[in-house]
Amino acid sequence: MKNDENCRQVNNAQITSYKPSSILRNSMSNLPQSQISRKCALHAFTLCLSFFIAVISHASSHPSTIALSWTTAETLVAIGAPPEGMSMIDNYQQWGSIRSLSEDIVEVGVSFQPNLELITSMHPDIIMSDSVFVVFDEKLSDRFNTYRFTLYQEEVDRWNELTEFTRQVATAIMQPDSGEVYIADVENNIEHLKNRIREWNEPLLIIRALDAQHVRVYGENSLVQAVLDRLGLSNAWQEPTSQKGFSIVGVEALVDIKARLVIVEGPQLSGNIADQLAGRGLWQYVPSIRENNLITVPPFWVFGALPSALRFAESLVEALDESAIP
Secondary structure, three states, X not given: OHHHHHHHHHHHHHOOOOOOOHHHXXXXXXOOHHHHHHHHHHHHHHHHHHHXXXXXXXXXXXXXXXXXXXXXXXXXXXXXXXXXXXXXXXXXXXXXXXXXXXXXXXXXXXXXXXXXXHHHHHOOOEEXXXXXXXXXXXXXXXXXXXXXXXXXXXXXXXHHHHHHHHHHHHHHOOOXXXXXXXXXXXXXXXXXXXXXXXXXXXXXXXXXXXXXXXXXXXXXXXHHHHHHHHHOOOEOOOOOOOOOOEEEEEHHHHOOOOOEEEEEOOOOOOOOHHHHHOOOHHHHHOHHHHOOXXXXXXXXXXXXXXXXXXXXXXXXXXXXXXXXXX
């Protein structure tokens, strides 16, 4: 039958293994020619659609990964390809930058001493880390495909480095387009945030407490400085910093700096920080404590990648907006 032959040709052009069944032919034998043609076309369309969905699904899949550093883990999550396992999940969700990690992500131990037996049982395609804190165990490199990225190098444009890192991670899992989409989204968000605080001109002094008397101050080379530069804000700390962008000083070093103090919450200081510091030793002489105009921002991974940079930017701008309200 001519229409039956046409139907068979359409189907074979898309899926070569398909052959109309005798049941289909029998069910069509008593139908008018126009209905047979419509049934053939609909059946062929359904098969073709199923074929293309399968192809697209396969193409959009990504290798299974385990992230031994928070920087790689948060980047994988941000580009829509969360790792199957990562290190120190609970600590990250408390003090890192992404609060809503999937419950499906498996805890694989601490970064410098991961659970090799568990990782082996998970059969990951790739294990990822960076050079900030993690030292790869040779056993991992022998058994699995491993990627170790270098971050926080000296004398580089930190923002460009974090952007390129995102591209490298996305390329490693064969999802370069996802990386570019996320980078563009971050840039758009940063530009929007910058527009919100164009009138702000007071220098900022950004710290995190290490103990009752010592703080880490963020300056040149830090993720913090990279964000301030993108937002058009001034950093009051101009002293030398480490390769990762911070100085460790006593509280007394803050007393004579005229700037708005921004404290990043952490294990040593969180909650109602202003009340905690108002009458405490040298803290009470720091200008923002004395004048009761301290700014606090929630935790973020200070040695992180673009997700951490964006979280800090959003939290800082929100705090500056609230501080500017009379």
